[in-house]
Amino acid sequence: MQQLVKRHISKYIEQQKSKFPIIAVTGPRQSGKTTLLKNIFKDYRYISLENPDVRAFATEDPNGFLNEYNNKVIFDEVQKAPLLFSYLQGIVDESKIMGQFILSGSQNFHLMQGITQSLAGRVALFKLLPFDLSELKANNLLEDSFAETCVKGFYPAIYDREIQPGIYFTNYIQTYVEKDVTELLNIKDLRAFRTFIGLCANQAGQLLNLSALANACNISQPTAKNWLSVLESSYIVYLLQPYYENFNKRLVKTPKLYFYDSGLLCHLLKIKTSEALTKNRLKGNIFENMVITELQKQNYHNYLNNEYYFWQDNHANEVDLLMSTDEGFSIFEIKATQTITSDLFKNMDKFEANASPKKVEKTLIYGGLENQKRSKYKILSWRDPK
Template sequence: MFVKRQISNIIKAQQSKFPILAVTGPRQSGKTTMLKELFEEYRYVSLENPDMRFFASEDPNGFLNEYSEKVILDEIQTVPQLFSYLQTKVDENKKMGQYILSGSQNFSLINKITQTLAGRVALFKLLPLDFEELKTENLLAESYQETIFKGFYPAIFDREIDPNIFYANYLQTYVEKDVTEILNVRDLTTFRTFLGLCAARAGQLLNISGLANDCNISQPTAKAWLSILESSYIIFKLHPFHENFNKRLVKSPKLYFNDTGLLSHLLGIRAASEINTNRLKGNLFENLILAELQKKNYHQYLHSNYYFWQDSNANEVDILTKNNEDFKISEIKATETITATLFKQLDRFEEIAKPAKVKKTLIYGGLNSQKRSRYEIVSWKDISL
């Protein structure tokens, strides 16, 4: 089964405009499958292959002479010295669409692109499947509980793998292996504890001091581990909106996971039905919505900025975007029943933000979207940026 990715047409359109295209994203998100399908005429080279990696490392000029154009170079970050040679190669040839690069380590890849390939590369991010991609193949579950639990990695749908089995292996094979190698983590038990503590804080304000204390590690270590988890596309942060409405505002970001299936696994959830009684049900639903917006933003190449807003008086909105002087705000609630109390925080923000115009949206766990005179009510299955 091949699910057409939303970003594929956008990537293809840049083939004639840049000498290099680069796609990053977590392992198993479907980068290789998409690129092979999109660029069938290109040769494919995996630099995780020891022989290819040795060739590229020891003789970069010879390697690039052998693979001179129309080549997909996968896991390019494993041979960092190759970037400078690529710069020289594309500057000499001036051919568009000469190389397609992909990598699962965002920190290494972005760093090298910034240093050596700026202006020569179009950069894209491919995260696990989004709602629209699943809908095209009738793969999106009817309940948000099943959607959260199953997660969004293509292999789960392609090979019908039990999420419990997939995520147990994903953690051991990719997350722990990659992250511990980068950080030289000797105590794997402590790192697993750290991951679990991050999961328990999904949808909450990030308190690095508290996280470090609970894990019995130093704050610099906690910061370093968070940074690598973020650059490996395991977690992401949602930052607060700082405009002051004569209130003291929260300055800490919120922590979320890019995939709710992995998050559920880390929380010990082993069946979709367990989500209904889990104390973090609301956090899981909120994470589902924020992760979907994150994927839409990257897959549709929108470059939108969204935030949350919270002040010291417990006034808050879950999602905020600003266009000129107007606001669009959303409240996220897992309930499937609409009541008047769900709109309270939206109304409070509108009052605080006067005279600015405020568009108010409730995203909820039900299936029926509707437009009211003062609010838009959106099913979790119908959300958009």
């Protein structure tokens, strides 16, 4: 299986495979995990636990299964056979072989549960998300405008097989999202769940309002919380946490909701073209979603281990993205506009005043194409966020 787009994460996996007995790669379905691993580990056997016969073997006779597949093996969707994790622990502790097993999975909760319970300290863990902007740029696949890019999204199949985004995402929801849902939760009313996903899309880039989601779907708040956890576990949405340090003000402590892919987000909002996006009232939220997710992708794909937050006080002063640094903070304002005005910097300046005497690096990421380096600010095009 030939990899058409070189994934940045490849070199970091290569670096760690001689240092850990197990490499684990998690990420959304269809983000390219299987292709990536088959390209890096060409001499390894590939075993998919999606296959019912293989899964039955692994579940009913784990000793026999691991006698058969005991070295240089990729186990895909390994969370479907959770018994294997404790057996793998014993094997790698005894063998001391580095890179002995490669694990991958698209349900983060079950995969991480297996790793933390049985394999802690034995695994180098990676997250592979859909393409990031620099991967697309390097292969001349990046669209000219952020609106086109947002609507198209970043899933590899859209680029590799030139599938129309609308067709791809319709099938993605039916084939993968609802499949994961039925496996993780016994949801009898899929229509209500589809409504729930659509309402989550309307909250993208905003403070999470779980009670509003529950009321609109006519479900209880604990049910809404469970449904949201499934979407998180399946890499559809994620929550960005607020930064709590109190600069003598009351701070918002509710997380914000984002989608891992702007194309799926646009599809759920029934935005089918770049023209429709530019006229949509949620344009700013969608742009913010794309940029913040891009920075998360760079974080995971380049193995940086940064922790991102947002900051907002009770007067609605807000910083879209914040990262703590050794000297203070690196903060980002994210605006879809293509015109730079002084108003775009005022929230960052307010934060800097509150954070004093700590040093604050201020970056504006906007919808235009030109980068600028000013004395007090860095200004980056959406095509080059860093």
